[in-house]
Amino acid sequence: MVVIIVVFHAGEVTMRWLVQISKRARYVSQAWGSQVSQAYLCDPAVPFTSHNYCTSPSFLPDVDFKELTEMLETKSITLLDVRLPLELKEMGMIPQSKNLILQPLGPYILLSDEKFLERTGFEKPRKDDPIVVTCLAGVRARTAQMALMAAGYTDVRRYKGSFEDWLEKGGPVVYPEMKE
Incomplete structure (x- = not known):
């Protein structure tokens, strides 16, 4: 843990x-x-x-389903899903999500932009970029939110209820391509 x-x-x-x-x-x-x-x-x-x-x-700031949906429509945020890849494969994920599991989040967020891209496959958010963090129920997302804020990120919110809420409200789901 x-x-x-x-x-x-x-x-x-x-x-x-x-x-x-x-x-x-x-x-x-x-x-x-x-x-x-x-x-x-x-x-x-x-x-x-x-x-x-x-x-x-x-x-600590949260967003709800309606706010997140509006943000995704305007593509104005980085949406980080901190669940394990197996969870994403089995349950799916919110469209536009970037997967960065919780365990390496702290060390990864401290990497240079180039190393971050190399390890995660997506660009590292800038310190002032709007970020929303999600997981299955919101617990891991809160931990990730605090880690990002502690690392100097200034606009980090948690999707309250996270993926469970997304499913309950009928949000669209995508399934990631899994690397072998």
């Missing part, structure tokens, strides 16, 4: 670490807790301590 640990300070997102950890690692260290200026409890069923924080605050 890849975990992006993010600090929110005065409304600004700062990426501290992008690490791969086991699913058993559930809590943030004591030292980390002392650095957090705004804490968000991940699950109301979990008692609040200095160890548990949620990295999905409500002030």
Whole structure:
């Protein structure tokens, strides 16, 4: 599991670490807790301590189906789908989506434009380009959104509900050509 640990300070997102950890690692260290200026409890069923924080605050911008449809009609955004290729093959994807799975997102977004194109097959968005991130239900998309914002991207939104919402609302679906 890849975990992006993010600090929110005065409304600004700062990426501290992008690490791969086991699913058993559930809590943030004591030292980390002392650095957090705004804490968000991940699950109301979990008692609040200095160890548990949620990295999905409500002030991060989202788009809905109608907004995304309008953006796609004008081709005014980069739409990143952070699901695994197998998910895209089985379920399809939103037209105009570019696939960049969540795990290498952090390292890839820091590559030069040329290396990014070589690794992903599409041009790297500029820091001020409008980007919408999607996944299956919105959870991985939120993580990707925060990673992009922490890397300096200024106009990053998450498609709330993501691909499940797209299907529910009857949006068109395309299937990617899979490389052998």
